[in-house]
Structures are given as structure tokens and as C-alpha cells.
Amino acid sequence: MKIPLIYNVRSLARRPVSSAMTAVGVALVVGVFIAMLALANGFKVALVRTGAPDNVIVLRKGADSELSSGISRDNAAIIAALPEIAVAADGQPLVSPEVFVPTNLEAASGGDAQLVVTRGVTTRAFEVRRGVHIVAGRNFIPGRDEIIIGSAIAPRLAHSAVGDTIRLAGRGWLVAGHFSAGGSAFESEVWGENEQLMPALRGQVYQVVAFRLRDPALFDEAKQTLEKDPRLQVDAHRESEFYASQSLVLRQILDFLAVFITGIMAVGAVFGAVNTMYAAVASRTSEIAVLLTLGFKPRSILASFLAEATFLALVGGLLGCLVAIPINGIVTSTTNWSSFSMIAFSFRVTPGILAGGVLFSIVMGVVGGFFPARRASRMPVVQAIR
Amino acid sequence: MKFFPLVWANLTRHKRRTVLTTLSVALALFLFASLRSVLTTLRAGAEVGSESRMIVQSAKAIVFFLPMSYRERLLAVPGVQAVTWADWFGGVYQDPKNFFASFAADPESYLDMYRSDFTLPADQRAAFIKERTACIVGQHLLEKYGWKLGQNVTLQGTIFQGDWTFTIRGVYHATSPAFSEDALMFHYEMVYERYPGWVQPGWYVLQLKDPSLAPQVAAAIDSEFKNSSDPTKTGTERAFNAGFVTMWGNVSFLMDSIGMAVVFAILLVAANSMMLSARERTNEVGVLKTVGFSDRLLFGLVMAEASTIALGGAVLGLGAAKALYRPTGFSAMGFLPGFDVTAGTLALGLGIAVVLALASGLVPAWTAARLSAVAALRHVE
Numbered sequence: 001m002k003i004p005l006i007y008n009v010r011s012l013a014r015r016p017v018s019s020a021m022t023a024v025g026v027a028l029v030v031g032v033f034i035a036m037l038a039l040a041n042g043f044k045v046a047l048v049r050t051g052a053p054d055n056v057i058v059l060r061k062g063a064d065s066e067l068s069s070g071i072s073r074d075n076a077a078i079i080a081a082l083p084e085i086a087v088a089a090d091g092q093p094l095v096s097p098e099v100f101v102p103t104n105l106e107a108a109s110g111g112d113a114q115l116v117v118t119r120g121v122t123t124r125a126f127e128v129r130r131g132v133h134i135v136a137g138r139n140f141i142p143g144r145d146e147i148i149i150g151s152a153i154a155p156r157l158a159h160s161a162v163g164d165t166i167r168l169a170g171r172g173w174l175v176a177g178h179f180s181a182g183g184s185a186f187e188s189e190v191w192g193e194n195e196q197l198m199p200a201l202r203g204q205v206y207q208v209v210a211f212r213l214r215d216p217a218l219f220d221e222a223k224q225t226l227e228k229d230p231r232l233q234v235d236a237h238r239e240s241e242f243y244a245s246q247s248l249v250l251r252q253i254l255d256f257l258a259v260f261i262t263g264i265m266a267v268g269a270v271f272g273a274v275n276t277m278y279a280a281v282a283s284r285t286s287e288i289a290v291l292l293t294l295g296f297k298p299r300s301i302l303a304s305f306l307a308e309a310t311f312l313a314l315v316g317g318l319l320g321c322l323v324a325i326p327i328n329g330i331v332t333s334t335t336n337w338s339s340f341s342m343i344a345f346s347f348r349v350t351p352g353i354l355a356g357g358v359l360f361s362i363v364m365g366v367v368g369g370f371f372p373a374r375r376a377s378r379m380p381v382v383q384a385i386r
Numbered sequence: 387m388k389f390f391p392l393v394w395a396n397l398t399r400h401k402r403r404t405v406l407t408t409l410s411v412a413l414a415l416f417l418f419a420s421l422r423s424v425l426t427t428l429r430a431g432a433e434v435g436s437e438s439r440m441i442v443q444s445a446k447a448i449v450f451f452l453p454m455s456y457r458e459r460l461l462a463v464p465g466v467q468a469v470t471w472a473d474w475f476g477g478v479y480q481d482p483k484n485f486f487a488s489f490a491a492d493p494e495s496y497l498d499m500y501r502s503d504f505t506l507p508a509d510q511r512a513a514f515i516k517e518r519t520a521c522i523v524g525q526h527l528l529e530k531y532g533w534k535l536g537q538n539v540t541l542q543g544t545i546f547q548g549d550w551t552f553t554i555r556g557v558y559h560a561t562s563p564a565f566s567e568d569a570l571m572f573h574y575e576m577v578y579e580r581y582p583g584w585v586q587p588g589w590y591v592l593q594l595k596d597p598s599l600a601p602q603v604a605a606a607i608d609s610e611f612k613n614s615s616d617p618t619k620t621g622t623e624r625a626f627n628a629g630f631v632t633m634w635g636n637v638s639f640l641m642d643s644i645g646m647a648v649v650f651a652i653l654l655v656a657a658n659s660m661m662l663s664a665r666e667r668t669n670e671v672g673v674l675k676t677v678g679f680s681d682r683l684l685f686g687l688v689m690a691e692a693s694t695i696a697l698g699g700a701v702l703g704l705g706a707a708k709a710l711y712r713p714t715g716f717s718a719m720g721f722l723p724g725f726d727v728t729a730g731t732l733a734l735g736l737g738i739a740v741v742l743a744l745a746s747g748l749v750p751a752w753t754a755a756r757l758s759a760v761a762a763l764r765h766v767e
Contacts, residue, residue, distance in 0.1 A: 021658040028651040032644055039640075061547055064482060067449065068545040103447045104619070113619075115447060169446045170617050201446070233547070264417045265648055268410035272655030275403050279662040340448070 003291065003300050008308035011280065019312060022276045025269045026316025026364055027323060030357040033262040034324035037356065038347040039332070040254035046345040047247035047336075049184035051239035052130055054086075054216040058209040058226060061233045065246060065338040066100040071206045073097075075232050079209050084222040086212040088127055093211065096121060096128040099197050100207035102341040103169055105190070106158040115341045116153060117189040118168060120197035120206075128212050132186060137162035137177030142193050146176040152187035152344035154178050156333060169200040185243065185336070188343040210239065246338045266364055269316075273368025277309050281376045292381045302377035309369020310362055317361025321354050389683075393690045400663065404695060407659040411699025411742065412706070414652030415735045419707035421645045422731045425638050427722045435623035438597040439499070442590040442607060443626075445617040451586035452616055460590055463606050465599035470495035471587035473577060477541030477550060477570075479531065486527055487569040488541060490577045499591055503562040510535075510556035518575055522556035524567030539570070546577050546585075591623070649738055656699075657746035660692050664750030671754045672762025685755035692747025693740075700739030704732050 012019040051057075058079055063069035071079075076097040085093040099120030104113035123142065126132050140146035147168065154160045165172045173192065181187045198204055213219060223236040281288070288301060328349040336343040397404045442460065444450035451473075460469045472491035478484055493515045497506070506514075506522065514520045523533065533539060533554055540551045552572050560567045578585045594603060604620040611618045621629075671684060708727045710716070716725050 018658055018662060021654040025651045025654045025658075028647045028654075032647050036644075062542055062544060063547075064478070064544045068476060101447060102449060104445060170615075261417060261421070261644060261648070264413050265651060268413045268648075268652050268655060271406040271410040272658060275406055275655070275659045275662065278400075278403065279659075279666070282666070 003296060003304040005307060005311070008304060008311060011284070011308060012312055015280070018276055018279070022269075022272050023312055023316035023319060025272045026313045026361050027319035029262060029265045029269045029364070030317045030320025030361050031323045032265060033258065033360055034321065034349060034353055034357045035327055035347070036254065036258035036262065037353045038324070038327060038349045040251055040258060041350060041353060042332075042345045042348040043254065043334075043343075044244070044247050044251055045348055046183060046185050046188075046343065047243045048240065049131075049182055050186060051241070051243035053238060053240045054213045055128065055239035056211055056213060056219065056222060057237045057239045057242045058211075058234050059207075059237070061227075061235050063235065066208045067102065067339045069100070069207045071097070071209055071234065073204060073206070075234070076206050076209050078229065078231060079211070079226065079234070082211070082222060082225060084213055084215075084218040084225070086214045088124070092124070094124065094128050095209065095211040096125040097194065097206040097209045098125065099194055099201060099205075100339075101169075101197075101201045102339055103190075103201070105166065105168060108156050108158050108160070110158075114156070115335075116157065117339055117341045118147075118197065118201065119186075119189050119191050120194040120201070121191055122194055125191075125210075128210055129181075129186065131182040131184070133180055134177045135180045137175070139179075140176045140192055142195070145171065145173050145196060147173045147190050147192035148177045148179050149175060150187035150189045150191075151178050151180045152331065153189065153342065156342070156344060169197075171200055183346070185343055185345075188333075188336075188341070188345075246336070249338070250334070250336070262360075266360070270364050270368040273309055273313060273364060274372065276312070277305065277369050277372035278375070280308070281305065281372045284376075285379065288376050288379050289381055292379070298377040301379075302373045305373030305376045306366065306369045309373065310365035313361045313365025313368065314358070317358045317364075320361065321357055324357070325349055325354075389687060389690075393687060393694065396663070396667075396687075396691055397694060403659055403663070407656055408695050408699045408702065410652050410655045411696055411739070412703035414648050415700050415703030415739065416707050417648050417703075418645050418738065419704050419727050419731050419735055420711075421641045421648075422734070423707070423711065423725060423727045424722065425641050426728045426731060427725050428638070430728075431722075432628035433624065435625075435627040436597075437600065437622050437624055438594045439623040440592040440594060440600060440603060440620055441623055441626040442592065442618050442620045443588075445608070445619040448589070450616070451584075451588060452590065452618065454586050456590065456611070456616075456618075457587070459610065460592060460607065463603060463610070465595050465603045465606075466592050467595045468495065468499060468593040469590055470499045471574070471590045472496060472571075473574060473585065473588040475541070475546065475550075475572075475577065476544045477546075478544060479539065479541055484531070487566055489569070489571055490574045491571055492574045496571070496591075499593055500565060503565040504558045504560050506556050506558040513555040517553065517555060518573050519551065519553055520555035521552035521570055521572035522558055523554055523570045525557055525559050526567035527570065528554070528557050530568070541570075546581065548580075550576070552576075592620075597622075649742075653742055653745060656692075656696065656742055657749070660688075660695075660746045660750050663691070664688060664754060667754075668757065668762050671757055672759050675757070675759035675762065681755040685751045688751035688754050689743070689747045692751070693743040696739045696743035696746065697736075700736055700742075704735045708732065 058071065059066065059069035060071060080093050080095040085095060088094050101118050102115040103118045105116045107114045134148065135151055140148050147166070149157065149160050159166045160175060162175055162177055164175045166175055168190065179191070213222060219238055226232060226234055226236045291301060327347045329346050331344055331346045333342055333344040335341065442452065444452055457469055457471065460466060470492050472489050475488040475490050477488045497511060514522050521539070535554055535557060537554050538551050539554060540549050543550055592603070594600060600622050607620045608618055674684060712726045
């Protein structure tokens with residue numbers, strides 16, 4: 001026969017201070033756990049969203065990032081002639097040759113200059129790279145000294161309001177507008193026209209060529225053609241995989257930290273739960289004896305105490321979720337080590353992460369409650385009832 | 387002291403509880419020491435680097451080269467004693483995961499510039515300078531990959547395409563924390579030869595005659611090149627290192643908040659178990675009072691018990707952190723060179739333990755001291 005759960009809830013309520021302390025301890029662990037995973041996830045999402053599975057990124061052979069790549073104008077023209085490339089409404093191939101240079105820009109907070117990615121594009125880039133929209137002002141006009149700034153990075157830069165003049169690569173540029181890009185890393189970039197940026201930056205060379213495939217399944221064919229062409233010396237990557245891999249180093253650090261920190265905290269919290277539950281068992285010796293005398297099976301006693309510990313931890317876990325949810329959307333910034341530039345992104349709490357936090361609290365409860373519950377179930381009736 | 391056996395007997399009555407509580411305090415302080423050491427190591431990284439050396443880089447961004455012709459012009463700036471230059475190579479060894487600092491430098495002037503920051507045997511130095519395809523590596527890097535002196539090492543260029551093979555002709559020991567032992571250095575000529583129309587120095591290093599000249603020298607250089615196509619950004623080596631540290635962004639805030647959460651969570655655990663212990667012993671307190679123990683003595687006994695747990699845990703946790711990181715050469719994949727738990731962190735950890743002892747012991751100790759013997763004895767069944 002099962003012991004009703006309400007018995008456990010009332011038992012916890014009889015020791016409010018001790019129960020609350022244990023629950024809050026679990027809540028803190030779960031809160032930190034969720035916050036750290038939300039941070040790692042936010043960073044990952046920013047980079048993964050940057051790429052689309054039917055887009056291809058072409059870099060110089062051996063280059064591990066856009067930063068270390070370089071592709072000449074001639075080679076960009078050869079790449080643009082590839083038959084696997086999709087065609088735009090006007091009959092031109094959907095190819096976007098781009099300049100990619102981290103440049104020093106003045107930070108809004110003053111102090112040292114911030115490295116921010118400056119990307120030179122053509123108007124075609126807005127078709128190839130999906131989801132880039134002007135949210136304030138207007139787009140840059142080809143032939144003019146104008147740039148547009150990503151909405152995530154704009155608040156962190158000085159002279160970045162629409163209509164301001166920003167100093168970039170030793171020249172002044174009119175900020176024509178701000179753009180959003182669905183939360184991707186593009187929102188941490190400054191975009192301008194290739195022909196204007198090239199002379200000011202690294203000269204007559206592109207860093208990357210991005211293009212849309214007619215059919216995502218044609219990737220392997222396109223990759224082979226490009227990488228075998230002796231004139232080119234390039235590597236082709238599927239865009240979605242490429243940007244995801246760019247976030248790997250920092251994600252590994254964040255994931256490691258999340259596991260390391262919350263793992264140690266969890267052990268501490270489990271110890272707390274163990275103490276609380278042992279004390280609960282000890283102070284209820286006679287109660288347990290009565291239950292046994294009434295005919296409850298030792299197995300029911302075990303289940304009951306385990307349920308009590310789990311319930312306690314679960315309350316803590318839910319509390320931790322409540323505390324952690326408000327961090328969702330908070331924007332923070334760090335350096336993307338593959339381009340050495342600033343990237344702004346937001347904490348992203350997902351239902352999956354919350355579920356993970358709740359599951360984590362349940363595990364803490366079960367682990368913390370098991371030994372005390374076993375002791376309770378093995379208590380000899382005669383000794384206990386004394 | 388004569389009451390020590392009594393405190394000890396109380397602690398050992400619930401051995402499991404005492405051990406678990408002590409361990410959770412130890413874990414908390416271990417974590418605290420680890421997190422704070424990330425900060426102190428980062429800050430220490432910002433403070434290494436000489437004040438008498440300056441770095442000249444492109445004002446546009448660090449990825450831009452500066453013309454070779456700047457070398458003579460920099461030497462001519464009043465206050466500058468010596469000039470050298472280098473390029474970031476960014477090669478990988480066999481697999482992209484095997485990443486370490488590799489750079490091309492002008493051998494003789496570079497080794498002279500940093501002569502007080504590392505030791506390299508004179509014969510190895512001469513062999514390195516003489517042979518164009520030679521490189522020198524830090525002792526730590528050599529051990530990490532099991533290389534030997536005289537061995538050939540092939541790196542894949544990420545910025546400078548292709549395979550690059552160098553012969554290890556020297557192994558250096560860093561004597562200053564500013565100088566990494568996880569680095570490989572080779573001749574600037576090597577990259578220049580393969581890309582003569584492109585490669586130029588990535589940054590210049592200047593030795594000042596007097597560190598106090600730094601502001602004037604920086605201003606003189608930056609204004610000289612201000613209107614050229616390659617403007618410069620000049621700062622002391624220390625400021626240059628500090629720039630890299632600020633790139634971590636809000637990491638210090640993150641570490642601080644997590645540290646606070648950890649300490650607070652463990653405080654709850656410790657306080658909870660002290661209260662449990664005290665509550666179970668109400669009748670004992672009654673007995674002790676009846677036989678003549680003063681209120682103050684009982685207060686002291688409970689506090690002593692709490693302090694033993696907190697300080698025992700602190701010694702364990704802080705000791706483990708101190709013993710673990712430095713001797714094992716932990717450096718978070720090279721991101722935190724010289725990772726160590728500082729004396730300041732240990733002191734702060736002990737301070738937290740004291741606060742923990744006070745906070746967790748105060749309520750039970752106060753209750754025990756105030757309890758009247760009659761009320762306490764009612765609990766005796």
C-alpha cells in the first residue's frame with residue numbers, strides 16, 4: 001500500500017526552515033545551471049543562425065576562418081560561373097563576394113577601441129544572406145561613403161546612430177541605417193559596399209565568397225568542382241556547418257564551465273539534502289515505526305521518503321527556473337575568438353534547458369534521498385517504537 | 387582547550403553529517419578559489435608586460451600589416467633605443483585542435499629585445515639565428531607534443547597557406563610570466579620569401595631609453611603616421627596585454643555572480659546542518675546547564691563546533707585548489723597561462739569560512755545559550 005504524498009508535504013511543512021534552506025540550495029544550483037547553459041546556447045544560436053544549409057562559403061585553402069582567408073577578384077569570377085549556383089529573378093547568379101576585416105571602432109563606453117567585423121558586400125548579399133533587414137534609416141547607396149550597422153552592436157559603438165559619421169579605417173562614413181538579421185552574428189557586424197571598403201581596408205581582395213545552391217543536394221558536386229580546380233586553391237564549406245564550427249571553441253569552454261561549476265555545486269546541494277533527510281528520518285523514528293506496525297511495507301516507506309526528498313528538490317528546481325527565466329534576452333558581449341571581434345548576443349533560455357534544470361533537481365533529490373530513505377525502510381519495528 | 391574533547395565528541399556523534407557538511411564547505415571554497423583565480427589570472431595577465439617596451443600596431447586593426455619602411459622611421463623617434471618586429475603566423479600542428487602561438491620574427495633583434503624574459507643556451511641561440519628554417523619553442527610546448535631538439539615540425543598555415551617545416555634548434559625557458567612557454571618562433575624571412583609582395587611586419591616592438599618617455603613616444607609616433615595610408619596605434623606592452631584581457635567582456639561579472647551563488651548555497655547547507663544538530667541536542671543543553679555550564683560557555687561550544695566544520699572545510703577546499711592547479715600546469719587550453727590560486731584568494735576564502743562559521747553557528751549558539759534548563763529538560767522523555 002502506498003503512503004499518500006500529502007503526508008510528505010505536511011512533514012516538510014513541519015520543518016519549514018530546514019526544508020526551505022534545502023530547497024533554496026537546490027534552486028541556486030539549478031539557477032546557475034540554467035544561466036550558464038542559456039549563455040552557451042545564446043552564443044551558439046547567434047552563430048548557427050548565421051548560416052543556411054543551402055548556402056556555400058568558399059575560403060582560401062587551409063583558412064580556418066573568414067579572417068585568415070583571401071580570394072582574388074579573378075577567382076571570385078571563376079566561382080560565380082559555377083553551374084550549381086541558383087539564379088536570381090534578374091537572371092544573375094546568387095553570389096556574394098565579401099570583404100571581411102575586423103576593424104577598430106570607438107566603443108560607446110569610451111576607453112579602448114573595440115574590434116568589430118566590417119563586411120564589404122554587394123547589393124546581391126541581401127538576397128544570398130537571408131533575413132537581413134533594415135530596421136532603421138535606409139540601406140547604403142553604392143558609390144557613396146556609407147555603411148549600415150548591425151542592431152546588436154550599434155548600442156555598443158560610439159557615433160553609431162543613423163545620420164552620424166563614424167570613423168572606420170581612417171575615414172569618416174555616414175551611418176545610413178541599422179539592420180537586423182534574425183539574431184545571427186551578422187547583427188554584430190558593420191556592412192558597407194565592397195568597392196568603397198576594399199581600398200580603405202585590405203586592398204583588391206575578397207575574404208569570402210558565399211553563394212546559394214540551386215538544390216542543397218548539389219553541395220558535394222559543387223565542393224568537388226571548386227576544390228579540384230587548380231586555378232582556385234579554395235575550400236568550400238556548407239554555410240550552416242561552417243558558422244556552427246566557428247563557435248566551437250567558446251562553446252566548449254562554456255559547456256565545460258557549466259558542467260564543472262554546477263557539478264560541484266550539485267554535490268554540495270546533494271550533501272545538504274542528505275543531511276536534511278537523515279535528520280528527518282531520525283526525528284520521525286517513532287512515526288516510521290507506527291507506519292510499519294500499521295502494515296505499511298518497508299518498500300512503501302522507502303518510496304515515501306524518496307518521494308519526499310524528490311518533492312523537496314523539485315520545489316527547489318522550479319524555484320531555480322523561476323529565478324533564471326528573467327535572464328532570457330539579456331544581451332551580453334564577448335569576443336568571438338575565430339575573428340577576434342566583438343560579438344553581442346543574448347542569453348537564450350529554451351524549454352529544453354528548463355526541462356534539463358528540472359530533471360537535474362529531480363536527480364539531486366533522488367540521489368540525496370536514497371540512503372536516508374533506505375535507512376528508514378530498514379528500521380526494525382521494535383527498536384523504532386521504543 | 388579542556389573542552390575540546392566535548393566539541394570533538396559532538397562532531398563525531400553524527401559522523402556522516404559532519405563529514406558531508408565539511409565536504410560541502412570544502413567544495414564551495416574549492417569552486418570559489420577556482421572562479422576567483424580565473425579573474426586574478428586574467429588581471430595578472432593585464433599587469434605583466436614591460437612598461438619600457440611599446441607595441442606599434444595598425445590603427446585600422448591588428449590584422450593589418452605595417453610597412454617595413456617604418457622600422458627606420460621608428461628608430462629615429464627620440465627616446466627609442468631598439469626596434470624589432472614580428473608577424474602572427476597562426477599555424478596548426480597536424481590537427482586544428484593543436485593550436486598554439488606561432489609567429490615569425492626577426493631573430494636577432496627579437497631575441498635581444500626580450501633577453502631578460504627568457505633563457506636560451508648561447509649555442510642554441512646561435513644555431514637558430516644561423517639557420518633560416520630553424521625555430522625555437524618553449525619548454526612547455528616541447529613537452530606537450532613530445533618534441534626533441536633537432537626534430538622537424540610541420541605546421542599548416544591558416545593565414546599563410548600551405549605546409550611549413552621548421553627544425554627545432556632551441557628550447558627556451560620563460561623567466562617572466564609575460565613570455566609564453568607555449569609558443570613557437572621562426573624567421574620572418576620565411577614568410578616574407580613566400581609572399582614577398584604581401585607580407586610586412588604585423589607589429590613593431592620598441593625598447594624605450596626610459597619608461598617615463600612612453601606617452602611622448604606614443605604621441606610622436608602616432609602623429610607622424612596619422613595621415614599616411616597606414617596609421618599606427620602605439621601603447622606600452624602592458625596596455626597591449628590589458629587590451630586582450632578586456633576582450634573577455636563581462637566574464638568577471640559572470641564569475642563574481644556565480645561565486646556569490648555558490649557561497650550562498652553552501653552557507654544554507656552548513657547553517658541547516660548546524661541547526662539540525664542543535665535542535666536534536668536541546669535536552670543535552672538542559673543537562674549541561676543543570677550541571678553548571680554557563681550560558682557563555684554553551685554559546686562558545688556551539689560556535690566552536692561550527693567553526694571547526696567551516697575552517698576544516700576551508701582548509702580542505704582551498705588546499706585542494708592550491709595543490710591542484712599550479713603543480714599540474716592547468717592553463718584552460720592555454721587561455722589562462724600561469725593559472726594559480728593567489729594568497730589574496732586564499733585569505734578571502736578563509737574570510738568567507740569565518741563568516742560562514744559565524745552565520746551558521748550564531749542562531750543555534752544563541753538558542754542554546756538562552757534556553758532555560760527547565761524548558762530544555764522538558765524534552766527529556
